Amino acid sequence: MHIIILGAGYAGLRTALDLDRRLREKGLDDVVTLIDQNPYHQLVQEIHLTATAGIGSLDAIYDIGRLLNGRAIRFIQGRVKALAPAIREVQLEDGQSLSYDRLVLALGSEADYHETPGARDHTFPLRTYAGAIALRDHIIGQFTAAAKQSDPKQQRILLTTAIVGGGYTGCQVAGELAVWVNKLCAETGAPRGEARIALLDRNEHILKQFGPWAGHEAERILDQRGVSIYLNTPTESVEHEMLRISEGRVLRAGTIIWAAGIRAPDMIAAAGLSVDHVGRAIVDRYLRVEGQAAIFALGDCASIADSNGTPLPSTASFAIRQGGRLAETLLAEVMGKTPHAYEPVQLGELVSLGPDYGVGNPFGLPLTGYPVILLKKGIEQYYRASIEAA
Ligand SMILES: Cc1cc2nc3c(=O)[nH]c(=O)nc-3n(C[C@H](O)[C@H](O)[C@H](O)COP(=O)(O)OP(=O)(O)OC[C@H]3O[C@@H](n4cnc5c(N)ncnc54)[C@H](O)[C@@H]3O)c2cc1C
Known part of the structure; x- marks a missing residue:
């Protein structure tokens, strides 16, 4: 056969x-x-x-x-x-x-763009390794350019990252980005005060699939880490470095990550x-x-x-x-x-919200904090060992 x-x-x-x-x-x-x-x-x-x-x-x-x-x-x-x-x-x-x-x-x-105009052309879908490398290099490029930019308005756009979708992927990347931005600013000379991370979700809470407790906790932690969370905010269309969101509002962002669903x-x-x-x-x-x-x-x-x-x-x-x-x-x-x-x-x-904090529901039990990260890393290591030794 x-x-x-x-x-x-x-x-x-x-x-x-x-x-x-x-x-x-x-x-x-x-x-x-x-x-x-x-x-x-x-x-x-x-x-x-x-x-x-x-x-x-x-x-x-x-x-x-x-x-x-x-x-x-x-x-x-x-x-x-x-x-x-x-x-x-x-x-x-x-x-x-x-x-x-x-x-x-x-x-x-693959990313599901829900037929949102411009989303496919103007956002980074975080679905593959190659996509992750392209996104990383783009962000480094934006921060490097921002360090040389004298117009504060342009500088702010270059240093703003918008993440569409507050599920698993959006929350995990937001948490890591919040930490990396400090390092990136120090290394490139870009002004930390102008760097922004915006996480947009059409729902009442992020991490909808876990229930409100996890959403509240993730919102609290990400907010503490400087991520601006926009709830009940559908993205209506995307253009170059710009999102049109509900009520005719516009958000300018030099990097836009699409994490709003898969198909x-x-x-x-x-x-x-x-x-x-x-x-x-x-x-x-x-x-x-x-x-x-x-x-x-x-x-x-x-x-x-x-x-x-x-x-x-x-x-x-x-x-x-x-x-x-x-x-x-x-x-x-x-x-x-x-x-x-x-x-x-x-x-x-298990969902990480940065390198040292996460939320999860292992065996149906709510869990928050560093134990989530430890458990997640343990599972990932176990997987690596299983394919190396199989
Ligand atoms: C940022 C991020 C974080 C995540 N975190 C977690 C987590 O913490 N825990 C968890 O359990 N899940 C997590 N997930 C979800 C998890 O990664 C997916 O559910 C998982 O990858 C699905 O496995 P799969 O084998 O179905 O698909 P994949 O692992 O995506 O494998 C599909 C394979 O098909 C290949 N392929 C696709 N199209 C073609 C084609 N036309 N021709 C040839 N080859 C093709 C691809 O190259 C790939 O190797 C996360 C996902 C993302 C994006």
């Missing part, structure tokens, strides 16, 4: 590594092909640190070739262009077509697969795409609900655990056995 896995992120890499190990344990020689547009595996849950120089340039990526060293997995670096389920084929941008017996969609997600790559819907309102493939309890015997989906590009029908959040922790389960399901397929259903477990979420 030939199994193709599209995407070597958290979900795809875990599926590939576990499946390869299990096939070898059983002495099976079925072929696993892993395809990604990049030669590296990116730790997306750490890229807000890359974007704000909280970690080194190369700390959030791993060379895929090195991770796969000594395994039977075939890796192809290439960008997937289209899926052709009727003929069980995947088409790459370089013209290659590959046939499969089973296909795994682990393509992650799955369009190719999933374009292939005629069943998708939800944000283009994620709808899957059953075996992570099999509705109505498709040979296609599975997981991670950010899959729409999965728990036993109460509540949609699972798009997080790395769910993506990784789904990968482990899907490897078992695929092994069962290869061996002609009945697979076990995927039973999602809510372990909770």
Whole structure:
């Protein structure tokens, strides 16, 4: 059997590594092909640190070739262009077509601009490692330019960063930025008094998915760190270094980060697969795409609900655990056995608000402060160790 896995992120890499190990344990020689547009595996849950120089340039990526060293997995670096389920084929941008017996969609997600005029062209979406590097370099450029600028109005624009969206990503980048700005001003000579960070959210509170307690706490901490929070403030359109927000107000900002939602790559819907309102493939309890015997989906590009029908959040922790389960399901397929259903477990979420404070709900219990950071770092280290040693 030939199994193709599209995407070597958290979900795809875990599926590939576990499946390869299990096939070898059983002495099976079925072929696993892993395809990604990049030669590296990116730790997306750490890229807000890359974007704000909280970690080194190369700390959030791993060379895929090195991770796969000594395994039977075939890796192809290439960008997937289209899926052709009727003929069980995947088409790459370089013209290659590959046939499969089973296909795994682990393509992650992209920024959802909600059709906001100008957002795609004038903002930085923080979704990929490459995007994080581009954002970091842009901010350094703006601060360097501000240090040389004599017009105070221009200087203030260059030193203002606006973040659209106060969810997971927006809050984490705001917290890190608040610390980095002090360092950047000291290093570039830009005036600290003119540097601003604005976090805008259309909702009544930030971190809406955690409930009001977490939103209040995050607002308190970010406010203490100099982040201006605009609640109930939808962004209506974006132009070069400018946001038009509610009630005809305008915010000038030399850097605009878009963190206001995600959607799955369009190719999933374009292939005629069943998708939800944000283009994620709808899957059953075996992570099999509705109505498709040979296609599975997981991670950010899959729409999965728990036993109460509540949609699972798009997080790395769910993506990784789904990968482990899907490897078992695929092994069962290869061996002609009945697979076990995927039973999602809510372990909770952790959000950093800078290097030394966070909020979270591990195992459903509210937690704030440095313990959140310690726990988060522990989980990230555990993940790194798991892929290095797998
Ligand atoms: C700043 C930030 C902070 C976050 N923090 C946390 C956190 O603390 N905890 C947590 O659990 N989650 C966090 N998340 C969410 C988490 O990162 C995602 O849920 C997770 O990355 C989803 O894993 P995935 O495997 O589905 O997708 P990804 O990890 O994004 O992997 C998708 C892969 O598909 C590849 N790909 C995409 N399109 C193509 C194509 N056309 N052709 C070839 N390859 C393609 C990509 O290169 C990538 O390697 C955070 C996200 C962001 C942006």
